[in-house]
Each structure stands twice: as structure tokens, then as C-alpha cells.
Amino acid sequence: MPKLSDARNRTRVLLARPGVIKPASARSLDGRRTMAKRPGVIVVGGGLAGLACATALLEARVDAHVLEAGDAPGGRVRTDSYEGFLLDRGFQVYLTAYPEGRRVLDLKALSLQRFIPGAKVWRGGRLHTLADPLRQPVTAVSHLFDAPGGLADKLRVLELRQLSTSGELGDLWQRPQQESRHLLRDLGFSEEMLEAFFTPFFGGIFLERGLTTSSRMLEFVFRMFAKGHAAVPAKGMGAIPEQLSAKLPSAALRMRVRVEEVWGHRVRLPGGEMLHADAVVVATDPGTAASLLVGMPAPRMNRVTCLYFAAPEPPVEGPWLTLNGEGRGPVNNVAVMSEVSAAYAPPGQALVSVSVVDDAGSADSLEARVRAQLTEWFGPAVSAWRHLRTYAIPEALPAQPPSALVEPHRPVRLAAGLYVCGDHRENASIDGALASGRRAAEAVLLDLGR
Numbered sequence: 001m002p003k004l005s006d007a008r009n010r011t012r013v014l015l016a017r018p019g020v021i022k023p024a025s026a027r028s029l030d031g032r033r034t035m036a037k038r039p040g041v042i043v044v045g046g047g048l049a050g051l052a053c054a055t056a057l058l059e060a061r062v063d064a065h066v067l068e069a070g071d072a073p074g075g076r077v078r079t080d081s082y083e084g085f086l087l088d089r090g091f092q093v094y095l096t097a098y099p100e101g102r103r104v105l106d107l108k109a110l111s112l113q114r115f116i117p118g119a120k121v122w123r124g125g126r127l128h129t130l131a132d133p134l135r136q137p138v139t140a141v142s143h144l145f146d147a148p149g150g151l152a153d154k155l156r157v158l159e160l161r162q163l164s165t166s167g168e169l170g171d172l173w174q175r176p177q178q179e180s181r182h183l184l185r186d187l188g189f190s191e192e193m194l195e196a197f198f199t200p201f202f203g204g205i206f207l208e209r210g211l212t213t214s215s216r217m218l219e220f221v222f223r224m225f226a227k228g229h230a231a232v233p234a235k236g237m238g239a240i241p242e243q244l245s246a247k248l249p250s251a252a253l254r255m256r257v258r259v260e261e262v263w264g265h266r267v268r269l270p271g272g273e274m275l276h277a278d279a280v281v282v283a284t285d286p287g288t289a290a291s292l293l294v295g296m297p298a299p300r301m302n303r304v305t306c307l308y309f310a311a312p313e314p315p316v317e318g319p320w321l322t323l324n325g326e327g328r329g330p331v332n333n334v335a336v337m338s339e340v341s342a343a344y345a346p347p348g349q350a351l352v353s354v355s356v357v358d359d360a361g362s363a364d365s366l367e368a369r370v371r372a373q374l375t376e377w378f379g380p381a382v383s384a385w386r387h388l389r390t391y392a393i394p395e396a397l398p399a400q401p402p403s404a405l406v407e408p409h410r411p412v413r414l415a416a417g418l419y420v421c422g423d424h425r426e427n428a429s430i431d432g433a434l435a436s437g438r439r440a441a442e443a444v445l446l447d448l449g450r
């Protein structure tokens, strides 16, 4: 079997005229004739990027076939049904202002259930309410001097909102960038506001609590919160990939197929089966993309652990995000998912989702440490909570320090006939994954002369 680097060299030789796809031969890598099918375009990976790519190709009447290693599409966005509860594989939210989501998803059909704008913050032995002053003026004013950060910090939030919502979205990705913590300090936010709000809030989104993620990402996310809502589909985040995959004919989606090698227009499956295509789009997670494609960097990945508990009563009433504003203990944020959408829990029970980011403690004792911390917040009722499942996700999100976003929309066309998409090509979000898939489809269509 030739090495992949040899394969890439051969691929370049095959590409006689840049920009024009030469038909792949119907021979296998070892030169023998195979029963290879020619499915048009092969998309490796059925996460949001791969599904967005395949649906865009099909809309342009180009045959696309998705090969997915898992037992269902969705990749990092999936929901498990467990004892009548809906467990997203890690706490995630959809931001209704996502521009690509608005283009490709039927948001109405997802029946999005919103969180309240703002947050509850645990600090100094009690829960404070931090309301969005523009969306919830009454709550915001009534809690003005109660919430962490003084009046000056509240005014700076308005300044940050003004900064992140001004101008075109495309311009935002070209702005000077620095680590988010430096932008927040330059804007004059107090250390109290950083510790009590920004660290747990953006820590739960970027999945790192140092706020070292690019300020472009912070401005993008803040803009999305300012222009829309955080929400989940009524029946769980998995409804998003389900909606996209339902657009594909069933024969276009093959599950439990792990592609082992990509060789120009061909892919090798376990057992040596070869598939030939006019084009191949690698839409895997970033680490797998780096192993399949020569020269593709493997970004550092941020991790998160999500614990689910069944509670007889919701510890917080209403669709609030609750943040750890004290900077100690394993818990970063808590959400009572059944308060956001009733379908997340069976009648009479509440589903509590707890996210742990950057935890230095032992994984074995995590549940006990989480319970101890939440007992401080919510009292002895926590002892009656039943642990349902823990999802430890070591490769949840590509890290996005400023260096990663120097080029905000990274190339998706590697050569004529070979493309790549995924959140690592755009920004680490549902919207970034969807946009990268659409861009890859556009590049394929251009090369195919469509």
C-alpha cells in the first residue's frame, strides 16, 4: 500500500489541468480492477459540515454520498434518549442569529425553545440575577446593584454590545484581534466582572476559562447573543442534524463506515474496499482530517465534561443559564434543560445539565465534587438527584487563539477533486461548521463547471 504522502503526489500528477477534474480510473490502489462505484461526490463524515455540504450538492443536482463512521449523523451534535430524558452529548445551544443557520435550517420546524437573555450567577454565597438591560429592562434595573460588577460594568456591557453589533458581520472577522481577556480589560471591565461573568459565560462557550480565545470570536458570539437568542430545539440538539439528513435520500447516507485513507478522488474503506468519485470532501473532525490529509494541521482541542442528573424538583425555575461566578470548584455552568423544553425530561422530573471546563481534579471523584459544590448552591435537595450519565468529550472544540483566526475563512479546496470542511476551517461553532460545508460544496460545483 503506498504511503499517503506518495498518494498525494500521485494525486497531483493525476490532476492534469488545474481546475478541471479528470475522471478517476476504475482501478484500485494496487492496480487491480475493482467493482468500484462512481457516486459523484463522496463526503467523508456526516457531522453538520458534511451534511451541509451534501445537501448543497444535492440541491445543485450533484450526487453526493456521505460515509459516516458513527451509527447516526450529527457528529458532535447528537441527542441520546435515556430513560425518558433527552441527553445532548454535551451541553450546547443554538444561537438564533447564526447567519448560516438562517440560510440552511428550517428554524420554525426545529421549534426552538429559548433561554432567558442574561444569567444567574453564583457568587458570595447566593445566586444573583444578571439580566440583559435591553431585553429585560425591568429585571435589569431591579437587579442593577445586586448583580456582580457595578454600574460602570453594566455600561461597558452596552459598549461591548455596540462594538460587536456595529458594521457588517464580514468586517468583524477582519478586525484587529487579541485574546478576549485583553479586549475585555481594554474596554475597562473590572476583575470582578471578568471572574463573575465573562470567565464562566465565555468559558462555557469557548470551553476554556483563560479567555485566551480570539477577540474576534468573542465579538462574533456577543453579536449573535445581541441579535438573537440562545435556544435548543424542543426535542434536543440532535434535531438539527436530523433535519439536514432528512433532505438526503437514504441511499446517500452510509453509517458505520470509517474511511481509512483518502487518495485523490478515491477513498479506502476497512477491508480494502475502494470507492471512486469525481470529488472527495473530507468533513471529519479536525484530528481525523489531519490524519487523512497531508499538510492539514491538527488544531489543539478544548475539552468539556457534561454530567446529567434527574431531580425531583428543578433547582432553578425558568430557562436560565446559571454560572459559577466564584472561580473555584469544578462546575462552570448549570442549566435545567427541562425548564427550557419540557420534552427533555419525563413528567414530574427535572433534567439538570452540569458542564465542567478545565477541571484539574480526578475524573473518578468528579460526580462527588460536583454534588458537593451544587449542595452549597442548591442545598441538601441535591442528595436526592440521580446521576444519569456523564459525557467526557476530550476533543470538543478546536482552540481558537488569535493565531488560529488570522485567516477567518480557511481554504476548503486542496486540489481539484479534493476538498475539506468542518469547524476547523471556519469558526468553532455550529454556524462555522455549516458555513464550511456550504463553501466546500461551492468549490466542488465550481470545479465541476456547475
Ligand SMILES: Cc1cc2nc3c(=O)[nH]c(=O)nc-3n(C[C@H](O)[C@H](O)[C@H](O)COP(=O)(O)OP(=O)(O)OC[C@H]3O[C@@H](n4cnc5c(N)ncnc54)[C@H](O)[C@@H]3O)c2cc1C
Pocket: 044, 045, 046, 047, 048, 049, 050, 067, 068, 069, 070, 073, 074, 075, 076, 077, 089, 090, 091, 092, 093, 094, 095, 205, 257, 258, 259, 260, 283, 284, 285, 286, 288, 304, 393, 395, 396, 397, 421, 422, 423, 424, 427, 428, 429, 430, 431, 433
Ligand atoms: C460539548 C460541545 C459543546 C458545544 N457547544 C456549542 C454551542 O453551544 N454552540 C455552537 O454553535 N457550537 C457548539 N459546539 C461546537 C459544534 O458542535 C461543532 O463546531 C460542530 O458540530 C462541528 O461539526 P463538524 O461537522 O465540523 O464536525 P463533527 O461534528 O466532528 O463531524 C465529523 C463527523 O465525521 C465523522 N468521522 C470522523 N472520522 C471519520 C472517518 N474516518 N470516516 C467517516 N466518518 C468519520 C464523525 O463520526 C463525525 O460524525 C460544541 C461542541 C461540543 C462537542
